[in-house]
Amino acid sequence: MANDGQHLARLRDYYARHRVLPSYARIGALVGLNSKASVADLVLRLKAEGFVESTPDRRLKPGKRFFDRPLAESVRTGLPSPAADSSPEGLSIDEYLVAHPSKTVLITVKGDSMIDAGIHPGDVVIIEKRTSANIGDIVVAIIDNEFTLKRLHKERGRIVLKPENKAYPVIRPKGDLEIFGVVVGLFRKYR
Amino acid sequence: MANDGQHLARLRDYYARHRVLPSYARIGALVGLNSKASVADLVLRLKAEGFVESTPDRRLKPGKRFFDRPLAESVRTGLPSPAADSSPEGLSIDEYLVAHPSKTVLITVKGDSMIDAGIHPGDVVIIEKRTSANIGDIVVAIIDNEFTLKRLHKERGRIVLKPENKAYPVIRPKGDLEIFGVVVGLFRKYR
DNA sequence: TACGATAGCGAACGATCGTTCGCCGGTCAA
């Protein structure tokens, strides 16, 4: 229906507040439908467009397009917003960055050995714990009982750890290389 | 109970996958409890610690501490086995980065004019909207109807915008400088 | 050994869930 857009907006607001989608009855109260059957129709339409989905328990969950930007803001009184599109609006930063919470750890960066990769001291890197990684990944390895942040490279068939700062040497592990996890994200706070 | 930590981890993973918390019955199947009554006890304990809450419809929703992430000390050299993380020290990424949600905007960075400040194209900067800033702040200014990310400097008594990349020129605004907001944080996702 | 505390189980409860159906009142093309 024509109002589906507004209804979807209400749903997004509710989700932003509670991080959960409500029952059909509450959706009805929320958007102004008096019958759960009407809500069911609405949900069916939203499902068809990919805004919501169902869990196996017949609960609603956000669909792929649920977090799409509404694009309404682009008409801002001559004020352009050309730099901002496809930013993860509606999704919290945490949810955007952390895919597997139980394997995720935050580590504060010490030192500037990766500064050419844009990783500065004081930054916090988001680590997904795992014991293997691909060439080119930035990893946290355990060298001499200490955490080390470096990029994984291959050199004459051997794995090496390359800092991204010319002032630091390449690390060529003698024995096995113990990988603690892989860097999947980063954040930084200015004060 | 002692396993509550693992159970919470399962819940967080489920939420990361589905963006929704499941019913008591499914939680039981998820964490290995055969009775919904046991799940109710578990939920009660998690509620007491602020990890989950209830909506008025008696559904579960994430609580304040649900999005806390363990923060590892990079100096933890002694133990090579990081399995046991019992540290109650957690950090919520959103709360850490966003102090004033209503004044905060996210902008995806285009171009490499600030790359020496560790701000790369594709990064997302966290902007606090305000019309004034201090010397030394990284700001989003409006130049020729476009957003520009630069650092604020003073040059012979006049305000200028300095890129942090030798390949770009300093911008010396002719008239007034219109400031959109100040960069208070940044995040980046690797894939 | 005896005890209270605790975690989990299994069964049962009324309430609410999402779904389905038939009906109503508009809109629009024929």
Next chain:
DNA sequence: TTGACCGGCGAACGATCGTTCGCTATCGTA
């Protein structure tokens, strides 16, 4: 003017919801 179509309504359905209760098994302390 008619009639098919469509969004919404209201009632009813079985299924599942979260809650509650009493019970068992295990544990540490006395």
